[in-house]
Amino acid sequence: MAERQCDVIVIGAGTAGLHAYKTATARGADTIVVERGPGGSTCTRVGCMPSKLLIAAARAARHCAEAGRFGVEAAPVSVDAAALWARVRRERDRFDAAIRDEYHAIPDDHRIHGSARFAGPDSVMVGENRIVPRQGIIIATGARPLVPETLEPVRDLVHTHETIFELDHLPQAMAVLGAGPVGLELAQAFARLGVAVTLFDPGDTVAGLADPATNAAAIAALGHEVTLRLGVEAEATRATDGRALLSWEGGSITVDLILAATGRPPELTALDLKASGLELDDHGTPVFDPESRRCGDSAIFIAGDANAWRPVLHEAARGGRIAATVATGGDAPRPLPAFAITFTEPNLTEIGTAFADLPDDARIGCAKVADNGRATADGVAQGLVRLYADRDGVLLGASIAAPEGEHLGHLVALAVDQGMDAARFADQPWYHPTVEELLQMAARDIVGSEQVLV
Amino acid sequence: MAERQCDVIVIGAGTAGLHAYKTATARGADTIVVERGPGGSTCTRVGCMPSKLLIAAARAARHCAEAGRFGVEAAPVSVDAAALWARVRRERDRFDAAIRDEYHAIPDDHRIHGSARFAGPDSVMVGENRIVPRQGIIIATGARPLVPETLEPVRDLVHTHETIFELDHLPQAMAVLGAGPVGLELAQAFARLGVAVTLFDPGDTVAGLADPATNAAAIAALGHEVTLRLGVEAEATRATDGRALLSWEGGSITVDLILAATGRPPELTALDLKASGLELDDHGTPVFDPESRRCGDSAIFIAGDANAWRPVLHEAARGGRIAATVATGGDAPRPLPAFAITFTEPNLTEIGTAFADLPDDARIGCAKVADNGRATADGVAQGLVRLYADRDGVLLGASIAAPEGEHLGHLVALAVDQGMDAARFADQPWYHPTVEELLQMAARDIVGSEQVLV
Numbered sequence: 001m002a003e004r005q006c007d008v009i010v011i012g013a014g015t016a017g018l019h020a021y022k023t024a025t026a027r028g029a030d031t032i033v034v035e036r037g038p039g040g041s042t043c044t045r046v047g048c049m050p051s052k053l054l055i056a057a058a059r060a061a062r063h064c065a066e067a068g069r070f071g072v073e074a075a076p077v078s079v080d081a082a083a084l085w086a087r088v089r090r091e092r093d094r095f096d097a098a099i100r101d102e103y104h105a106i107p108d109d110h111r112i113h114g115s116a117r118f119a120g121p122d123s124v125m126v127g128e129n130r131i132v133p134r135q136g137i138i139i140a141t142g143a144r145p146l147v148p149e150t151l152e153p154v155r156d157l158v159h160t161h162e163t164i165f166e167l168d169h170l171p172q173a174m175a176v177l178g179a180g181p182v183g184l185e186l187a188q189a190f191a192r193l194g195v196a197v198t199l200f201d202p203g204d205t206v207a208g209l210a211d212p213a214t215n216a217a218a219i220a221a222l223g224h225e226v227t228l229r230l231g232v233e234a235e236a237t238r239a240t241d242g243r244a245l246l247s248w249e250g251g252s253i254t255v256d257l258i259l260a261a262t263g264r265p266p267e268l269t270a271l272d273l274k275a276s277g278l279e280l281d282d283h284g285t286p287v288f289d290p291e292s293r294r295c296g297d298s299a300i301f302i303a304g305d306a307n308a309w310r311p312v313l314h315e316a317a318r319g320g321r322i323a324a325t326v327a328t329g330g331d332a333p334r335p336l337p338a339f340a341i342t343f344t345e346p347n348l349t350e351i352g353t354a355f356a357d358l359p360d361d362a363r364i365g366c367a368k369v370a371d372n373g374r375a376t377a378d379g380v381a382q383g384l385v386r387l388y389a390d391r392d393g394v395l396l397g398a399s400i401a402a403p404e405g406e407h408l409g410h411l412v413a414l415a416v417d418q419g420m421d422a423a424r425f426a427d428q429p430w431y432h433p434t435v436e437e438l439l440q441m442a443a444r445d446i447v448g449s450e451q452v453l454v
Numbered sequence: 455m456a457e458r459q460c461d462v463i464v465i466g467a468g469t470a471g472l473h474a475y476k477t478a479t480a481r482g483a484d485t486i487v488v489e490r491g492p493g494g495s496t497c498t499r500v501g502c503m504p505s506k507l508l509i510a511a512a513r514a515a516r517h518c519a520e521a522g523r524f525g526v527e528a529a530p531v532s533v534d535a536a537a538l539w540a541r542v543r544r545e546r547d548r549f550d551a552a553i554r555d556e557y558h559a560i561p562d563d564h565r566i567h568g569s570a571r572f573a574g575p576d577s578v579m580v581g582e583n584r585i586v587p588r589q590g591i592i593i594a595t596g597a598r599p600l601v602p603e604t605l606e607p608v609r610d611l612v613h614t615h616e617t618i619f620e621l622d623h624l625p626q627a628m629a630v631l632g633a634g635p636v637g638l639e640l641a642q643a644f645a646r647l648g649v650a651v652t653l654f655d656p657g658d659t660v661a662g663l664a665d666p667a668t669n670a671a672a673i674a675a676l677g678h679e680v681t682l683r684l685g686v687e688a689e690a691t692r693a694t695d696g697r698a699l700l701s702w703e704g705g706s707i708t709v710d711l712i713l714a715a716t717g718r719p720p721e722l723t724a725l726d727l728k729a730s731g732l733e734l735d736d737h738g739t740p741v742f743d744p745e746s747r748r749c750g751d752s753a754i755f756i757a758g759d760a761n762a763w764r765p766v767l768h769e770a771a772r773g774g775r776i777a778a779t780v781a782t783g784g785d786a787p788r789p790l791p792a793f794a795i796t797f798t799e800p801n802l803t804e805i806g807t808a809f810a811d812l813p814d815d816a817r818i819g820c821a822k823v824a825d826n827g828r829a830t831a832d833g834v835a836q837g838l839v840r841l842y843a844d845r846d847g848v849l850l851g852a853s854i855a856a857p858e859g860e861h862l863g864h865l866v867a868l869a870v871d872q873g874m875d876a877a878r879f880a881d882q883p884w885y886h887p888t889v890e891e892l893l894q895m896a897a898r899d900i901v902g903s904e905q906v907l908v
Binding site for chain 1: 497506510511514515518520521526527528529530531533537538540541545549647767768772791793795827830833858860861863864867868871872874886
């Protein structure tokens with residue numbers, strides 16, 4: 001058994017891990033990355049990027065199908081599934097190669113291929129080799145999709161986001177389990193490509209929207225394209241024709257394919273966390289401080305999807321940087337406003353304080369997308385903007401189901417980070433005609449119109 | 455001759471005028487609006503709104519034509535011109551009716567139909583009636599498009615933005631004179647609808663872009679769809695077949711229609727400004743203070759397109775509010791960052807300090823759209839983002855030619871208004887994958903990568 005000393009160990013070379021490695025190294029730490037796979041990130045390989053590529057194709061199909069209302073007549077839309085998947089994978093592979101290149105650019109003596117497990121609170125084993133860091137261990141092992149056991153009877157028809165982008169055809173009928181961002185984005189995309197999509201979720205929210213008004217608006221908008229079965233748990237059995245039969249109280253459908261999008265728990269099992277001595281939560285995830293990503297008062301940090309907190313890329317990247325900074329004696333920066341986007345049309349996004357966590361005397365400003373000139377001109381005037389402020393008018397966050405909502409979300413995030421109040425936010429150069437005017441309308445709704453004359 | 459006293463006179467019931475009326479009235483002023491037309495605004499009648507409606511149709515045609523690269527087949531695309539124009543005008547009329555309703559909602563005794571002219575520095579005549587305001591006169595008469603005299607030989611084939619939306623067909627070939635926002639937006643829109651469009655401008659910039667790098671990127675991008683003849687002044691004569699022959703050194707084309715988009719001077723001639731005693735600039739426009747919209751130290755104000763300063767709707771509306779506030783004894787608020795958008799694809803936008811006005815030691819951060827994942831996934835990876843900061847990193851503005859640039863522009867405007875520095879701007883929750891990440895890339899380019907580790 002060999003023993004190696006270093007300053008920082010990073011377990012996992014995905015988004016969080018690569019950022020942690022680069023930051024620790026830039027801060028002068030002798031840093032070792034342990035990666036058991038080929039490198040590459042969830043985002044580029046099976047997440048953000050292939051889904052956005054599929055969504056781009058789906059949007060193209062939708063635009064063609066809807067062009068008639070503008071006086072533009074296209075031929076009946078047909079999808080060349082082979083060409084579609086070829087573009088998705090070709091571009092996906094380019095994105096993924098760039099991330100793998102980053103991994104392979106790490107010098108050989110700072111990179112260990114293998115599976116890491118804790119050998120105690122202060123060291124890690126990779127195979128027979130012990131690595132002992134002087135400053136810290138950063139867990140950045142990511143998350144993996146869960147396939148519910150109830151799908152075992154039809155397991156061969158089940159995909160997750162890790163396999164769905166390897167299809168070479170489009171199913172005729174498809175069930176999506178889970179109304180989170182992954183399930184919703186792919187459900188709408190496949191529907192736009194001509195697949196009959198039914199989405200099941202035992203809960204009554206979509207995209208995890210905490211605001212009931214926005215949630216209702218989102219459901220109304222998405223329901224035009226996807227059959228939404230919320231509050232419904234379907235049982236999967238094998239149909240006589242070999243397809244999957246999904247049955248629930250009151251109905252059943254037969255589908256060619258099931259997308260399981262029911263959750264992505266942290267990938268921690270191989271780490272032997274018991275040996276780390278860390279306190280674990282009910283799901284077996286180390287208890288950690290979201291600001292520093294430090295686990296308890298240990299020298300172990302957890303960043304990225306592995307910590308199940310804000311599983312979005314910018315927090316994974318920043319989390320890796322923060323963990324590396326704090327592990328090497330630096331300070332954690334301010335936390336950013338929470339920000340999540342589901343890239344359906346309309347975009348669904350919540351920023352900052354969630355509806356359920358608003359103070360009792362919070363002020364909520366509303367703007368209906370139907371009242372926005374630009375959205376009307378573009379033929380996408382459906383949705384709702386809800387902007388939150390405290391009793392003094394200081395912006396706290398927003399819940400948005402709107403066309404171009406991803407862009408509105410960035411503006412709210414910036415304003416919340418700046419501690420802006422609604423009056424100042426209302427008095428910005430909101431250009432006409434843009435969907436951004438919805439934010440002005442919502443801010444004025446908070447301030448009261450008589451106070452926004454100038 | 456009757457004489458009527460009031461507190462404030464507003465001349466013109468367009469965007470600036472209506473906002474001035476409402477603000478002055480809300481501040482307790484006895485306010486009279488003089489309007490010689492039927493009411494309604496340039497924006498809704500012949501500007502922002504019909505152009506966005508036409509652009510929406512043109513975008514639909516473009517999307518259909520380009521869907522093949524995503525594996526979606528919808529060719530061939532044809533345009534039903536009657537249906538296209540019907541939608542443009544139907545929706546335009548709805549927008550316009552809303553503004554006219556605002557005008558007609560003004561009580562009869564606060565609204566005079568007629569043409570106003572100055573009878574001295576302190577009063578206005580409408581027909582034989584003199585109106586004498588106690589507090590101020592607000593000029594909000596807007597602007598009108600200019601048809602160059604050189605087009606007289608083919609005047610019957612010439613349109614401006616005031617008449618082009620009344621077409622019931624699409625020309626085969628069309629010339630656009632003027633590479634400003636109006637000319638560019640309509641040139642690209644008609645091109646996407648199948649018209650062969652040639653755009654002429656004696657200058658070498660498009661959309662008034664002050665930044666030469668962004669201007670070059672914009673020209674490269676727009677040139678795929680529109681034949682751009684910059685630095686070229688064409689002479690118009692009648693072709694033998696009755697169409698218009700446009701000739702220049704080195705070439706000529708024959709077109710069915712000419713769009714004159716060479717400028718929109720303020721509409722001031724009927725006002726008899728000599729009688730006002732105001733100092734006029736070389737163009738005959740009153741000299742005024744952009745913060746207060748006050749002309750010299752008079753009680754006369756000028757707001758909206760009539761003052762030829764930032765002829766965009768949000769400044770017209772705010773200008774009307776400011777003029778009314780200051781006229782009635784209030785204070786002018788802070789000026790907003792300059793902000794102009796041309797709604798081509800890519801969007802062209804400049805915010806804040808113009809390139810030519812940057813301090814010598816300004817820092818400029820660049821980001822190429824080709825390096826942005828989302829733009830690549832969406833197949834629109836062309837353009838450039840240039841972000842400006844002073845020597846200390848405080849953001850001054852930006853010049854952007856990028857897909858979704860209108861949204862990026864709002865973020866820069868908010869950041870500039872907040873006095874943010876590039877480091878803080880870089881450390882925002884920039885969601886992945888979005889075009890907003892271009893702003894992060896540009897901000898990091900200013901800050902230097904080693905300073906953005908956290």
